[in-house]
Amino acid sequence: MKFKRKFLAIPYVIFLVGFVIIPVLFIFYYAFTNKAGQFSFENVEKFFSDETNINVLLISLVYAIFNTLICLLLGYPIAYILANKKYNRSPILYMLFIMPTWINFVIRTSATRDLLNWIGISTGSMSSITTMIGLVYNYLPFVILPLYTTMLKIDTYQLEASYDLGANKSTTLFKVLIPMTLPGIISAATMVFMPTLSSYVISDILSEFNVVLFGSYIDLYFNQANWNFGSFMAFIMLCLILVSVLISRKSEKGNEGGSVL
Amino acid sequence: MKKKYILLILLTLLTCSCTKKDQSNNVLVIYNVEDYISNGEDDSVDLIKEFEETYDCEVKYYTYDTNETMYNQFKLQKQGTYDLVLGSEYICQKMIKEGLMDPIDNMELNIPNYYQNCSPSLRQKLQSMDCSNETIANLDQYVVGYMWGTLGIIFDPSVIEYDELEGLSWDVIYDKKYANLTSLKNSMRDAYDAGLLHGYASQTRSIQDSLLVKYGTKYCDGYRSELNAYIQDLFDFKLDGSDESEKENLAKIALVKEELCKLKDNLFGWETDSGKNDIVEGSKIKMNLAYSGDAVYSISLAKELGKELMYIVPNEGGNIWYDAWMLPKGSKNRDLAYKFLNFVSDSTNASSNMDYIGYTPFIVGEEMFTTTSSYYGASDFDINQTYYSGDHVIYNNVLYMCDISEDEEITNVYPNTLEGYISKEYDSSIEYEEYELVSKDSEIYYVTSEGLEIVNPYDLSHIYSELENRDRLIYPYYESINSLETQYPSLDVMARCGVMNDYGIYNENVIIMWGQVKAYINMTPFYIILIIVLTAILTLLAYYIIHKKKSARYRRYKQENRGK
Incomplete structure (x- = not known):
């Protein structure tokens, strides 16, 4: 047998089949069967007949949208400063922003819970605020990272050219900088939006289980041994994520076309 | 190249045979709740190690956090994985009904310590619980009791107004005075218990009053047994299958839902296992729904720190629970399992268990009494x-x-x-x-x-x-x-405590109710935000399309001009 380069992919293919494809097939199987293992649309009916289920989904959507917006608003200027040689001469500052991700996020979140209570933001009575703080804190590095890498690639002379041609600062920002970093913004947004939809540890710990996101709602059913309904909700989440991926890819492509013109 | 493959195959075979050797007769696989046995920490006795040394065997000790996790995990494993499984009474009933467990064979001979030292009244309780649809069987034939206790409220008496004579009512967790000071267990059944007993509190009080008139005193057997029958009736679903009882059961669930949704606004939050330390620390919560064993732990920890905590089963009833060992069908090492049960039922071991985890064992007897009394x-x-x-x-x-x-x-x-x-x-x-x-x-x-x-x-x-x-x-x-009352509830407390049996076919309804309670929130702000976001997206889209058309027109205009 002669060694071929494509053999190198074998370990990953095994991993992919075992841990990605087969589990997804399991989700499909459980989502469209009942407890006796027969094919049925029981779960579809159950999901759409109770408004609670849809409400939980909407709540998660709102949290995800807010989280994405806040992270972008906070992360964009930071990434700009980090990427700009005028303000940041060493990579240490950049490390500081990424460092929180080195600590396990469950430990970090538990510490955040005590910290917030200590400074007087009660995780019990202000649970939606504390959840928001926790989400932003955890996902901010994931926004800074892609924005930082796109901004590094920007030629600063182009910004100077913009000023030379008479544009003021805000015009430069909206007409030059943001369009040029749009791919970074989109990938940052997808990196925050989708995980927030399914996150539940942060909301559980920081809201004393008061804020129920879609992830913890699915967990509630899995915990009670109702695998079929839980899987159906996981399936719905998969669909949502698929849609958001498609949208982001499409807008990325559209943007490329735009920049060529 | 071929040689390498042969080597690989040989290697895998070797490791396989090695693992097979491990599964000899001397391995006992136990599945227990976390932190539920004296394990050698804090100067306690390491019971598992001691058992291994005494019987020259190996114990594989696995743990879980909730009964539901255990049930899921147990069903996923193939038959015979575990030799001993611990569960609360309702999950025992469920699993035995599903035919997953074997009855105990000749208890007198196999588990003499339990046979002699188990509290007779507690065994009677187990005997009164059924666990089978067809044959006449009771729980006592299938399980060996391990720990038992009640579910009540642990609170800080310096903050929560408490009168020694009047006890505590379930109303206290609904009291607006104590808003954001209470946490509840993030467990469907425990929350159900609180909602149910508060929902029927006024009815319970009037029954108690009429019983008091009938018997003249609270402290007699007649009063106690009649009250107990009433409380037990509250907990049990009517399972005769008629339309009327179904309506009644569903109404009960609806009432609990309403109660819990009302309660949610008054709560600090739900907790899984952080409550027993948070109540001692005392900055977040002043009241917590707790198991008696955790309460004993918290009270003694608080005492060490110079604080005072109290545990009470509210006046309008509570829940009494029993955790017991089961013998799974097809387990490999039944003999050793019996030996282990006998070992933990030994008075000395049971008392060191009680010392470490704070829960109350089924085992009574001379030595247990000495341990308990010299402690309290x-x-x-x-x-x-x-x-x-x-x-x-x-x-x-x-x-x-x-x-x-x-x-x-x-x-x-x-x-x-x-x-x-x-x-x-x-x-x-x-x-x-x-x-x-x-x-x-x-x-x-x-x-x-x-x-x-x-x-x-x-x-x-x-x-x-x-x-x-x-x-x-x-x-x-x-x-x-x-603390003594917490560890060993008095007859009066036990009279107002009911067993929460398996919900049976109503389990599904209660799960849905629980999901609705957990997700219950004022949706108006969310709807408004979503509408704003949607309009924003649509406006942006419209702007983008118009802008594109405009620039296209402009380009065309330019091109045409250029053409001229």
Whole structure:
């Protein structure tokens, strides 16, 4: 047998089949069967007949949208400063922003819970605020990272050219900088939006289980041994994520076309 | 190349055979709740290690967090994975009904310690619980009791108004005065319990009043048994299958839902296992729905820190639960499993278990009584028992205290010899500490600043079987009265506690109800935000399209001009 380069992919293919494809097939199987293992649309009916289920989904959507917006608003200027040689001469500052991700996020979140209570933001009575703080804190590095890498690639002379041609600062920002970093913004947004939809540890710990996101709602059913309904909700989440991926890819492509013109 | 493959195959075969060798006769696989056995931490006895050494075997000890996790995990594994599984009474009923468990074979011979030392009244409770649809079977035939207790409220008496005579009502967790000070267990069944008992609280109170009129006193068997039957009725779903009882059951679930949704606004939050430490720390919560064993743990921890906590089963009823071992069908090592059950049912081991985890074992008997009484107060002296420094004993109606150094123990010495003991007979010339125990004229008293106050002995005869040389009475230390009541609930508390049996076919309804309660929130702000976001997206889209058209027109115009 002669060694071929494509053999190198074998370990990953095994991993992919075992841990990605087969589990997804399991989700499909459980989502469209009942407890006796027969094919049925029981779960579809159950999901759409109770408004609670849809409400939980909407709540998660709102949290995800807010989280994405806040992270972008906070992360964009930071990434700009980090990427700009005028303000940041060493990579240490950049490390500081990424460092929180080195600590396990469950430990970090538990510490955040005590910290917030200590400074007087009660995780019990202000649970939606504390959840928001926790989400932003955890996902901010994931926004800074892609924005930082796109901004590094920007030629600063182009910004100077913009000023030379008479544009003021805000015009430069909206007409030059943001369009040029749009791919970074989109990938940052997808990196925050989708995980927030399914996150539940942060909301559980920081809201004393008061804020129920879609992830913890699915967990509630899995915990009670109702695998079929839980899987159906996981399936719905998969669909949502698929849609958001498609949208982001499409807008990325559209943007490329735009920049060529 | 081929050689390499052969080597690989050989290697895998070798490892396979190695693992097979491991699964010899001497491995016992146990599936227990986390932190539910004395494990050698904090100077406790490591029971598992001791068992391994005594019987020369290996114990594979796995743990879980909730009964539901255990059920899921158990069903996922192939038959015969576990030799012993612990579960609460309802999950035991469910699993036995599903035919997953074997009955206990010849308890007298196989588990003599349990047979002799188990509390008769608790075994009677197990016997009264059914676990099978077809044959006449009760829980006692299938399980070996491990720990039991109640579900009640642990609170900080300096914040929560509490009157010793009136007890505590379930209303207290709904009280707006205590908003954001309470946490509940993030568990469907425990939350259901609180909602149900509060929902029916006024009805319960009126039943209690009418029973009081009927019997004249709360402290008689008639009152207790009738109240218990009523509370048990509240917990049980009517399962005769008629439309009427179905309506009633669904109404019950709807009521609990309403109660819990109302309660949500008043809560600090839900907790899984953080509550027992948070209540001691005391900055977040002042009240918590707790199991009696966790309460014992929290109370003693608080005492070490100089704080006071109390545990009470509210007046309008509570939940009593039993955790027990089951023998899974097809398990490989039944013999060793019996040996383990016998081992943990041993008085000494049961008392070190109680010492470490705080929960109350099913095991009673001479040694357990000595451990309990010397921890919580004074009791009659027994020459066969071992006593340690600080233990109080009563001999010939005189109170003595064991006065030896910390690490010593004393046996076979009568207290009146005063060798290792000092008399605590009241002497007005001596200065006593506040609420110290003394004896005077064959009675036991607390010394208070206003004189002597008589001690009410705590009777354990409803749990303990007859003891050889002593009464089943404990004269508790003043600060231990509540802990003792927590560890061993009195007859009156047990009368107002019901068993929450498996929900049966209504489980699905309760799960849906629980999901609705957890997700219950005022949706208006969310709808508004979503509408704003949607309009924003649509406006942006519209702007983008118009802009594109405009620029396209502009380009076309330019091109046309260029053409000219």
